[in-house]
Amino acid sequence: MECSCSSLLSSNSMETIYSTQFSCFKPLFDLKSIPKLTSFKGISAKASYDTCVPKKGLSSIDEQQLGAADLVYHVNGKINPSFLTRDLRILDxxxxxxxxxxxxxxxxxxxxxxxxxxxxxxxxxxxxxxxxxxxxxxxxxxxxxxxxxxxxxxxxxxxxxxxxxxxxxLPEGPSMLPANASHQVGVGGFVVNDKNEVLVVQEKHCAPSFVGLWKIPTGFIDESEEIYAGAVREVKEETGIDTEFLEVVAFRHVHNVAFEKSDLFFICMLKPLSTRIIVDGHEIQAAKWMPLIEFVEQPFIQQDSMFKKVIDICIARLGGCYCGLSVHQLPSRFDGKISTLYYNCIDN
The missing domain is CATH 3.40.630.30 (Gcn5-related N-acetyltransferase (GNAT))
Known part of the structure; x- marks a missing residue:
C-alpha cells in the first residue's frame, strides 16, 4: 500500500518513523523505544528539540551515506524532516x-x-x-x-x-592563546685540540660573501634536543669528530631572521675525543684543523665586531681567564620534569 508524507505526518497512531527519501516508506526505528535526549557522546541537542536518534551510533560510512532527510524530529510537537543527523553531532x-x-x-x-x-x-x-x-x-x-x-x-x-x-x-576580547614558536635555536661548536688548532669548516651552500670563510661547525637544534647534545651532534655530523661538551661560553640573540622569527645562537666549548676528520659532503665543502692564530686573523673575523668578541671570549676561556655556563640536570616541581640548567660554576 502506498502512503504519502502528509498522511504519515498527520497520523495520531503512528508507531514508527519512516524514511522520507523514498515514495514507499519502511520502518527506520521504533519511537517507543527511543528516549528523549539532550546530549550524549557525539550528539548534543538544543532544549527546544525532542531529538530522535537510532539506538546504535552510525559508522563513518553510514554517516556519509545517510541522506539529510532520513530522520525526523519534533519541533513544537510536530514531526518535520531534519538535517540534524549531522548538525547535532559534536566533534570529538x-x-x-x-x-x-x-x-x-x-x-x-x-x-x-x-x-x-x-x-x-x-x-x-x-x-x-x-x-x-x-x-x-x-x-x-x-x-x-x-x-x-x-x-x-x-x-x-x-x-x-x-x-x-x-x-x-571563543570569548569576547583579544585571544589569550599562546602564539606560535617565536625563535629558532642554533649552536656552534668551538673545538680546540692539544696543538692549539681549531676545528673549522667551509660550507658548501652559503652566501657569496662567506665563500672561502673558515668557520666553526654550526647548525640548528632538533626538536626536543638539548643545547649541549645538539652542539656535539652538529660537530660529529659535519666533521666526523667526536667531542665532549664543556660549557656554553656565550650566546647571541637577533630578530627578524628566517621567516621573520628571532634567533638564539649558543657558542659551546667542546673537547675533542678524536682527530680524524670525515667531511659531510652534503653540506660541507671542506674541514680541517687550523692553527688558532690563523683562524683569528681571517679578515672576515677581524672586521666583524661580534665574531671577534666571540673568539676573544673563547680564547679567554682557553687561558683560564673566563668561565662559561656548565650543564646541570635538576628536577622541577613546576612541570614535574627534569630540567637542564646552565650556570656558572667556578669550582669546576
Whole structure:
C-alpha cells in the first residue's frame, strides 16, 4: 500500500518513523523505544528539540551515506524532516587544562559538508559552555577541511610537514592563546685540540660573501634536543669528530631572521675525543684543523665586531681567564620534569 508524507505526518497512531527519501516508506526505528535526549557522546541537542536518534551510533560510512532527510524530529510537537543527523553531532575532543577544547584529529569526518555542519554546531555548543580556545589539528590527508574551518572563523596557528594547526578564540576580547614558536635555536661548536688548532669548516651552500670563510661547525637544534647534545651532534655530523661538551661560553640573540622569527645562537666549548676528520659532503665543502692564530686573523673575523668578541671570549676561556655556563640536570616541581640548567660554576 502506498502512503504519502502528509498522511504519515498527520497520523495520531503512528508507531514508527519512516524514511522520507523514498515514495514507499519502511520502518527506520521504533519511537517507543527511543528516549528523549539532550546530549550524549557525539550528539548534543538544543532544549527546544525532542531529538530522535537510532539506538546504535552510525559508522563513518553510514554517516556519509545517510541522506539529510532520513530522520525526523519534533519541533513544537510536530514531526518535520531534519538535517540534524549531522548538525547535532559534536566533534570529538577533550578539554585542556586552560578551559579550552582540543579536537580529536583522528576522529574527524572525511566529508567536508559533514565536517562543516559538525564544526558549526560544535562552536556554538562550546561557546554556550563558555569554553575558551579551540585547537583544531588537521592532518595533511584531510587538507580539504582547511578552507572549511577558515571560512567558519578559524585562524592559522602553525604548520608542520604532516599537519596544520588552527585555532578559534571563543570569548569576547583579544585571544589569550599562546602564539606560535617565536625563535629558532642554533649552536656552534668551538673545538680546540692539544696543538692549539681549531676545528673549522667551509660550507658548501652559503652566501657569496662567506665563500672561502673558515668557520666553526654550526647548525640548528632538533626538536626536543638539548643545547649541549645538539652542539656535539652538529660537530660529529659535519666533521666526523667526536667531542665532549664543556660549557656554553656565550650566546647571541637577533630578530627578524628566517621567516621573520628571532634567533638564539649558543657558542659551546667542546673537547675533542678524536682527530680524524670525515667531511659531510652534503653540506660541507671542506674541514680541517687550523692553527688558532690563523683562524683569528681571517679578515672576515677581524672586521666583524661580534665574531671577534666571540673568539676573544673563547680564547679567554682557553687561558683560564673566563668561565662559561656548565650543564646541570635538576628536577622541577613546576612541570614535574627534569630540567637542564646552565650556570656558572667556578669550582669546576
Amino acid at each position: 575532543g577533550f578539554d585542556d587544562e586552560y578551559g579550552g577544547v582540543i579536537v580529536d584529529s583522528e576522529r574527524l569526518p572525511a566529508n567536508p559538508n559533514v565536517f562543516a555542519s559538525m564544526l558549526r554546531f560544535s562552536v556554538s555548543h562550546w561557546k554556550a559552555k563558555e569554553k575558551k580556545g579551540i585547537w583544531l589539528k588537521l592532518p595533511v590527508e584531510k587538507s580539504d577541511l582547511v578552507p572549511v574551518a577558515v571560512k567558519q572563523g578559524f585562524e592559522y596557528h602553525h604548520a608542520e610537514k604532516g599537519y596544520v594547526m588552527l585555532t578559534y578564540w
